[in-house]
Amino acid sequence: MSTVAEQPPAPAAPARETVRAYARRWLTDVKSGDLGSLPIIVGLILIAIVFQTQNDRFLTASNFVNLIVQTAPYAVIAMGVTFALLLGEIDLSIGFVSGVGGVLVALLLIPDGNELPTAVAIAVALAAGLGIGVLHGLIITKVGVPSFVVTLAGLLAWNGVVLLLIGSRGTVILQNDFVIGVANDFMAPGMAWILMVVCVALYAGVLLVRLRNREKAGLANDPLVIIGLRIAGLAVVLAIVVAVANQDRGIPYSGILVGALLLFWTYVLNRTRFGRHVYAVGGNQEAARRAGIDVDRVKIACFAIVSVMAVLGGIILASRLRSVDTNTGGGQALLYPIAAAVIGGTSLFGGRGTMKAALLGAIVMISIDNGLGLLGLSSGTKFVVTGGVLLLAVTVDSISRRGRVHSGRA
Amino acid sequence: MTTQSDTPLLELHGVSKSFGAVQALFEVDFHVSRGEIMALVGDNGAGKSTLIKCIAGIHPFDSGEIRFEGEPVHIHGPKDSARLGVEVVYQDLALCDNLDVVQNMYLGREQVDGARRLNETAMEAKAQETLRGLSVTSMSSVRQTVAGLSGGQRQSVAVAKAVMWNSKLVILDEPTAALGVAQTRQVLELVKRLGEQGLAVILISHNLHDIFEVADSITVLRLGQNVAAYKRSETNQQQVVEAITAGKLSKVPGQQQEAIA
DSSP states (O other): OOSGGGSOOOOSSSSBOOHHHHHHHHHHHHHTTOOTTHHHHHHHHHHHHHHHHHOTTTTSHHHHHHHHHHHHHHHHHHHHHHHHHHTTOOOTTHHHHHHHHHHHHHHHTOOSSOOOOHHHHHHHHHHHHHHHHHHHHHIIIIIOOOHHHHHHHHHHHHHHHHHHHHGGGOEEEOOOHHHHHHHHOBOOHHHHHHHHHHHHHHHHHHHHHHHHHHHHTTOOBOOHHHHHHHHHHHHHHHHHHHHHHHHTTOOBHHHHHHHHHHHHHHHHHHHSHHHHHHHHHHHOHHHHHHTTOOHHHHHHHHHHHHHHHHHHHHHHHHHHHTEEETTTTOTHHHHHHHHHHHHHTOOTTSSOOOHHHHHHHHHHHHHHHHHHHHTTOOHHHHHHHHHHHHHHHHHHHHHHHHHHHHTTOO | OOOTTTSOSEEEEEEEEEETTEEEEEEEEEEEOTTOEEEEEOOTTSSHHHHHHHHTTSSOOSEEEEEETTEEOOOOSHHHHHHHTEEEEOTTTTOOTTSBHHHHHTTTSOOBOTTSOBOHHHHHHHHHHHHHHTTOOOOSOTTSBGGGSOHHHHHHHHHHHHHTTOOSEEEEESTTTTOOHHHHHHHHHHHHHHHHTTOEEEEEOSOHHHHHHHOSEEEEEETTEEEEEEEGGGOOHHHHHHHHHHOOOSSOTTHHHHHHO
16 A cells, blocks of 8 residues: 555556556556555445445435544544654654644633634644644654654643643533534535536646646656546546535535645645655655755654644534533544554555545544444444454555565565 | 876875774775776775765765865765765665655655646656666666665666766665676676766675676775775786785784784
């Protein structure tokens, strides 16, 4: 499940590949263990079939929208923590850092006469996340304490900060319309369609510009049919999402936010020098250092991204629950995001992983959680099943990695 | 002053380097010209690695003179030597397995366009051109991850990465140490082509067979001193082996130990 598998494979000869050659290459990749998103998509289909046969409410428009609302906060945190995993590091503190974010926003917006403007309150929380991440990063890089220990300490300490911030209030009800709206307001059906068309058009534009540039430079291109299929595939998936969601309440703004963040961070990882350096540090730190990359700076930036994204996820979570309490940041937020990233195919050893993987992994986790909930099963059962799925996902990855080793793609 | 073509690209005159009490290099003279493949041989601890690390700017020389293209220069760090056009391919290659060939070749020096986006098209075209220029054609795609390449192909990528930056001197540290027969051949051919393209090459190797196949000249180090310099055409393996093991030292460090041994 490597990132590079996503990129258009290019043969040595500067000619356009035939569809058959492309298909053969794809099959070779799969056989040699480069499964890409294949297992997770198969997994999602299985999940849908199993839960739908057990409870016919699983595949309804209303539950579909619920799924988006429930997935959004964990997907955001999972995308963030992917930056730590890409380095081969880990951040265990994400749950309570997200808690700090949610609680800060809730407290700063209590309408007691001296509440802050909404934008300022959110900015303060994000800045706190930035500070927390930079602090983690500095201790990890400059002092040399392993990230596992630093963020384990963070898990305890930021849990304490959540409790201190909440104090004797017990539960703080969110009363700010904007913040509540993030997870509880929905995009107008017409707007959603327009946005969908714009997205597909942009994607098509990007692919076609790339095609033309590569052709001009005499480089190999994917077959036109494959490019067409990719665009059509995105169009179909987005159209289904919009059509189904519009049958019910529509697409929640938190879902739109997830999409925007997915695009933004994917761009950063694939098209900027910083992103390239993140993969390089995760792949071979010594090689990165010798290539003149400031490894410490890359690491600190990544831990900052993890914490800022955690805070953002925390705000979305608070918005969905409309309140924060002493348990904020605990429970599912604690480890679900890491599990989501890993299920999506991000390697814990660094260097391999994508934003898309984090999102797909979060969808799997939450679908299982949601489906078991519909069946009326307890949290105990939920945790046992999710644990099993995580183990299964990592097993599939390990076995496919063995295929990679055999074919020399360790 | 001689004409440029007669001036060696890199000349070291009487360079010394010690680490504490250990004299790693003592008054070494060394030179390499454009288009010349200079083999640097010697037993373990002879000072080969120290010499190339000093040229690469990782350690400074304690004394002695460095001339590059006839001009005296000072090398204070890796950036200085890179600016002169010196590139080192270390034994462990320093490639990222999870990145593809193009990404590895441009690591740390990625090209970006006006909007600070990576210019993948330009990088891929240039990388392909460089590889073709070195007749490295065995890879099916430059968008393949390095993890999927053979040892010889990886070495080729590392060398291509070193020569892509208008370098004038390429230093190869044991490029064939971990390779099989066919792949060794592949890499030796590549080394020859570097010389043909007018680059100066310093080749460190323990394998005299390889050296006699590609090198134009051979410098022998022993216990931090250079004890012999040969033209390949005027020497044979036995002579070189003798120089490596028993070459005449101008100054004998730790004479007592030698006598006991």
